[in-house]
Amino acid sequence: MRKQISLLLLLIVAAGFALCLAGAPFGAEGARESRRLVKDNVNYGRRYVSKGLDENRCANIVTSVVLNYRGFDTLGEVTILFIAALGLGAVLYGRRAGASPDEAQRPSLILSTGCRLLFPLIMLVGIYIFIHGHLSPGGGFQGGAVIASGFLLICLGCRKKKLNSVALGAAESLSGLAFVLLALIGLAVGGSFLLNFLPTGKVYALFSGGIIPLIYIAIGVKVGSELSGIIDNLSGEVR
Amino acid sequence: MNFLTSYIHYVGCFALVLIGLYVALVKSNLIKVIIGINLIDTGVNLFLVATGYLGGGTAPIFSKAAEQSQEMVDPVPQALVLTAIVIGVSVLALALALAIKVYDHNGTLDLRKLKGLKW
Incomplete structure (x- = not known):
């Protein structure tokens, strides 16, 4: 009984995850999105990677x-x-x-x-x-x-x-x-x-x-x- | 099949989260519940690292061999996960200490036998 209820709950949680993340750009699409963000200067990761070495001298x-x-x-x-x-x-x-x-x-x-x-x-x-x-x-x-x-x-x-x-x-x-x-x-x-x-x-x-x-x-x-x-x-x- | 090959890391980390949730819900031993919570933690960390991955990217560490910055993965999720791992360890230690205390008090770690949890 407890196992069935838990599995049902897991199914609901999995469906929730799938619905939340279905629209988010991942993988190759996400990489393209991040390149677009580089141009707008709002992608902090790219900014740290390209400027961090000059700013902090930290490899x-x-x-x-x-x-x-x-x-x-x-x-x-x-x-x-x-x-x-x-x-x-x-x-x-x-x-x-x-x-x-x-x-x-x-x-x-x-x-x-x-x-x-x-x-x-x-x-x-x-x-x-x-x-x-x-x-x-x-x-x-x-x-x-x-x-x-x-x-x-x-x-x-x-x-x-x-x-x-x-x-x-x-x-x-x-x-x-x-x-x-x-x-x-x-x-x-x-x-x-x-x-x-x-x-x-x-x-x-x-x-x-x-x-x-x-x-x-x-x-x-x-x-x-x-x-x-x-x-x-x-x-x-x-x- | 194509979906699985390109999104395998996301599928893996959500599977890890769901396995952890199942363990935390079903198992009656307190130590196993704590292990399940730790599995959820690991899955979330894996998801955060996977979001920063770029296809073919290297680790964000410069060396004399690799000075170009174009093909490096995103360092920000990695830094956040470094934080999250440490916090996960401290939460795990605190949970284990509470489990020790529960065992001292009740002589059992079986959640079904703990009278104080029933209502």
């Missing part, structure tokens, strides 16, 4: 859009991640532990040695991804997620080790503060929030793009420590 246009043209949006996104981590901590605060770490099986020598061997390599890959976010695919969010996966490995593989939540909180707060301070320096120097006030340098060099790599490093540290904090909270340790 990755997605990074340029995320941190420069829509930097305020990214500040809001980082705030949402922070609030979700805070809410998770508040929901799980003072929880009884189901199985304490002593009862869980001790990791074997191979497992714990392998974890210790892999952890610095994962950190290196994560830091590489967010430092080179303006040159290659990747960036602060992706690199932060890779770093958090390293902490997840420690949580799963070496049960004796606990994450230092005070240090995680400090890293998170300081990097968030660094983002806002960089944005406010732009406001003080040139009169607009998140202004790219540093010299932009040469394209394709590591030191290029002005404040974009600095903000991405701050975001990488923030996302990495925040997701590690979420993993630490979810792993069921009592504090």
